[in-house]
Amino acid sequence: MNEMAPPQKARARYDVDLATTMPGTPGGVFMRQFWIAVYDSAALPDGRAMPIRIMGEDFAIYRGHSGRPQVTAYRCPHRGAQMHLGWIEGDDIRCVYHGWKFDCEGKCVDQPAEDPGYNEKVRIRTYPTAEHMGLVFAYFGEGEPPHFPPFPEPQGEGVIEVRPSTEAPCNYLQCFENSMDEVHVAFTHAPGGSHARIAHDLPVITAEETDWGMMRYGTRKDGQVRQTLHYAPNAVRVFVPPFFGMEGVGGWPEMILIFTPVDDETCRWFATSKVFVTGADADAYRTKRAEMQKNAGAVRPIMDVVNDIWSGKLVYEDVRHPMLARVQDIAVQAGQGRIANRETEFLGKSDAGIVAWRRILARELRLIADGRQSKTWATPGPEVVPVMGA
Numbered sequence: 001m002n003e004m005a006p007p008q009k010a011r012a013r014y015d016v017d018l019a020t021t022m023p024g025t026p027g028g029v030f031m032r033q034f035w036i037a038v039y040d041s042a043a044l045p046d047g048r049a050m051p052i053r054i055m056g057e058d059f060a061i062y063r064g065h066s067g068r069p070q071v072t073a074y075r076c077p078h079r080g081a082q083m084h085l086g087w088i089e090g091d092d093i094r095c096v097y098h099g100w101k102f103d104c105e106g107k108c109v110d111q112p113a114e115d116p117g118y119n120e121k122v123r124i125r126t127y128p129t130a131e132h133m134g135l136v137f138a139y140f141g142e143g144e145p146p147h148f149p150p151f152p153e154p155q156g157e158g159v160i161e162v163r164p165s166t167e168a169p170c171n172y173l174q175c176f177e178n179s180m181d182e183v184h185v186a187f188t189h190a191p192g193g194s195h196a197r198i199a200h201d202l203p204v205i206t207a208e209e210t211d212w213g214m215m216r217y218g219t220r221k222d223g224q225v226r227q228t229l230h231y232a233p234n235a236v237r238v239f240v241p242p243f244f245g246m247e248g249v250g251g252w253p254e255m256i257l258i259f260t261p262v263d264d265e266t267c268r269w270f271a272t273s274k275v276f277v278t279g280a281d282a283d284a285y286r287t288k289r290a291e292m293q294k295n296a297g298a299v300r301p302i303m304d305v306v307n308d309i310w311s312g313k314l315v316y317e318d319v320r321h322p323m324l325a326r327v328q329d330i331a332v333q334a335g336q337g338r339i340a341n342r343e344t345e346f347l348g349k350s351d352a353g354i355v356a357w358r359r360i361l362a363r364e365l366r367l368i369a370d371g372r373q374s375k376t377w378a379t380p381g382p383e384v385v386p387v388m389g390a
Contacts, residue, residue, distance in 0.1 A: 014342065014343075014358070014362055015362075015366070016362055016365040016366055016369055017365075018173060018342070018358060018361055018362060018365065019171045019173050019264060019339050019340075020264050021055040021056065021172070021261045021264065022055065022056040022263075022264060023055070023056060023057060026364075026365035026366075026368040026369040027365055028055060028056075029368050030233060030361075030364055030365055030368055030374070031055060031233050031234070031261070032055070032139075032140045032141035032142075033141050033146070033233075033377065034139075034141075034146065034150065034232065034233050034234075034377070035130075035137040035138070035139050035145060035146065035148060035149075035150040036054060036055075036137060036138055036139070036140060036234075036260055037135045037136070037137055037235075037258040037260050037270040038052055038054055038059075038061065038071065038136055038137065038138050038260065039052065039061055039069070039135070039136040039165075040134065040135065040136070040162060040164060040165050040270070041069075041131050041134045041135060041136055041162070042134065042162065043164070043165075044061065044062075044063045044069060044136060045063065046063050046064070046065050046067060046088075047062075047063070047064075047065055047087075047088045048062060048063065048088070049061065049062035049083065049084040049085075049086060049087075049088060049093060050062070050084055051074065051082065051084045052071070053262050053263065054138070054140065054260065054261070054262065055140070055261045055262075055263070056261070056263045056264065057074075057140075058074035059071050059072065059073065059074050059127070059138075060072050060073070060074055060082070060083035060084040060093070061084075061129075061136070061138075062084070062088055062093055063088075064088060064090060064091030064092070064104070065088065065090055065091065066090070066091050068091050068104065068129075069129050069130075069131060069136045070091070070093075070104045070126060070129050071126070071127040071129045071138040072093065072102065072106070072124055072125065072126050072127070073124050073125040073126075076095040076097060076100060076124065077108075077122055077123070077124050078095065078097065078098055078100050078122070079097055079098065081095055081096060081097035081098075083095060083124070085097075089101065091103065091104055092104070092109060094110070098111075098112070098113065099111075099112045099113070100112075100119075100122070102123075102124045102126075104126060105126060106123045106124045106125060106126040107119075107123060108120075108122040108123065108124070127139060127140055128145045130148050130149070132148070132149035132150070132151075132153075133149075133153055133160055133162070133256065133272040133274075134160055134161075134162035134272050135162065135258070135270055135272055137149075137150065146377070146379060147379040150231065150235075150379065151231050151235065151237065151256060151379075151380050152380060152381070152382040153274065154237075154254040154274040154385070155382060155385070156274070156276055157276070157278050158274045158275050158276040158277055158278065158282075159274070159275045159277055159282050159285060159286070160272065160273070160274055161253065161272070161273050161274075161275055161289070162270075162271065162272045162273075163271040163272075163273075163323075165268050165269055165270045165271070166268065166269045166302055166323075166326055166330070167262065167266060167267070167268050167269075167303075168266070168267050168268070168269060168330045168333065168334050169265070169266055169303070169334045169338065170265065170266070170267065170333055170334040170336065170337070170338055170339070170340070171261070171264055171265060171267065171338065171339045171340065172234060172259040172260065172261040172267035173259075173340075173361075174333050174336055174339075174340045175259040175267055175269065175329075175333050176230075176234050176236070176259045176357075177354045177357065177358075178329060178332070178333050179228075179230065179236035179238070179257060179259075180207070180214075180216055180228075180230060180236075180353030180354050180356075180357060181350070181351065181353065181354060182198070182203050182205060182216075182218040182226065182228075182350075182353075183202055183203070183205070183350040184332070185198055186198075186202060188328050188329065188332050189325055189328055190317075191316065191317040191318070191319065191328070192319075192320060192324045192325075192328075195240075195241050195325070198226065198241065198389075198390045201220055201221050202350070203218030203219055203220050203226065204218070204219045204349075205217070205218055205349070205350055205351075205352040205353055206219070206352055207352055207353040207356040207357070208356070209356065209360055210384075211377065211378040212229075212231060212232065212377060212378045212379065212380040212384075213229065213230045213231045213232040213377075213380070214229075214230040214232075214353070214356060214357055214360065215227065215228070215229060215230075215384075216228045216229075216230060216353040216356075218389060220389065220390070224389045224390065225387060225389050226239075226387060226388065226389025226390060227385075227386050227387035227389060228386055229380070229384065229385075229386055230353075230357065231256075231380060232360075232377050234258055234259045234260065234261075235256055235257065235258040235259075236256070236257050236258075237254070237255070237256045237386055238254075238255055238257075238386050239252045239253070239254055239255075239386050239387070239388040239389075240252060240253060240255050240273075241390075243324070243325060246288060246289070246292060249277075249281070249284050249285045249288050250275045250276075250277050250281075250285040251275070251276060251277070252388055253273040253274060253275040253276070254273060254274050254276070254385075254386065255271060255272070255273040256271070256272050256273065257269065257270070257271050258270040258271070264338075264339060265338040265339060266338075269326070292322050293322075295322050299321060299322060300321075302321070302323055302326055302327055302330065303330070305319060305321060305327050306327060306330050306331045306334070309327075309331045310331065310335060316328075316331065342358075
């Protein structure tokens with residue numbers, strides 16, 4: 001009796017790993033071509049060093065007494081002690097183990113127990129570091145970094161507001177892809193009503209590649225077009241409705257949301273925005289925002305709420321929280337799994353933005369994997385802006 005041959009395995013939809021950004025992988029090489037958001041500026045006080053993990057690698061970050069931020073290697077080149085355990089002297093960092101001190105260029109400038117001149121043989125790896133719109137960025141690639149800042153500040157007078165960053169227990173790409181999915185707003189954010197203005201009908205989604213990333217369009221039945229910028233490799237710039245609890249002040253802020261890989265199974269959300277208010281209106285906005293921040297400090301952490309939603313202890317549609325939109329998004333996006341399985345999806349026409357970005361990303365990763373020249377990405381100009389379209 002002849003045995004039946006096993007069914008031929010279907011060809012994988014993507015022949016490169018779109019999700020990984022680990023060192024040495026095509027995705028890791030791609031991501032390291034860009035400035036990466038690594039810390040909230042306000043959370044990094046002068047004279048303090050902290051550990052950070054970015055794209056599967058550990059680093060130390062500190063702010064010198066002049067106010068300058070700096071990212072360095074995680075371990076001292078002497079005996080491997082953790083650099084964030086040390087202390088800051090001026091803009092230099094001194095290792096806690098044997099007192100070796102390094103400046104922002106990585107030069108060892110003091111070795112208390114060694115002969116004079118030996119320090120000239122020693123360096124620590126440092127990374128170009130700068131700040132923009134309340135966030136600290138670092139460049140982890142080879143050679144000179146691209147132009148800074150990586151995106152322009154929104155034009156017009158207003159208040160720069162940075163929301164505290166949040167860690168999400170999932171891969172960065174499913175969060176970035178969610179930013180390309182305008183249709184989810186009508187469902188995911190319906191409870192609480194913060195996004196009702198852009199949930200009254202379902203847009204037709206189209207997208208096109210640009211020299212800085214991708215432009216996405218959401219065309220409504222009345223002809224209005226919502227225009228959203230997706231900056232390579234992991235940022236979105238968009239007008240958003242007032243968040244839950246902030247209705248009535250500030251109008252629609254222009255937000256830049258960035259999804260930074262911590263590792264392949266975790267990412268950190270950074271959010272900075274410009275709220276177009278001045279004078280008394282700005283004072284009113286700050287007052288209400290301070291009330292919301294106070295309330296946020298008195299409520300449960302976002303992931304505690306999300307875990308209760310996942311376990312069934314809380315009903316999704318009944319949840320109210322000062323960071324409601326973020327609770328809702330993380331519940332859905334991280335609920336796809338630590339790394340979403342893209343091979344089993346059924347994508348539709350509403351996923352046009354996601355499909356377009358995956359094609360761009362897959363193309364770039366294939367070029368890198370093959371050792372060929374990948375795209376040279378431009379720094380976006382101030383003339384290309386999002387459109388509210390609602």
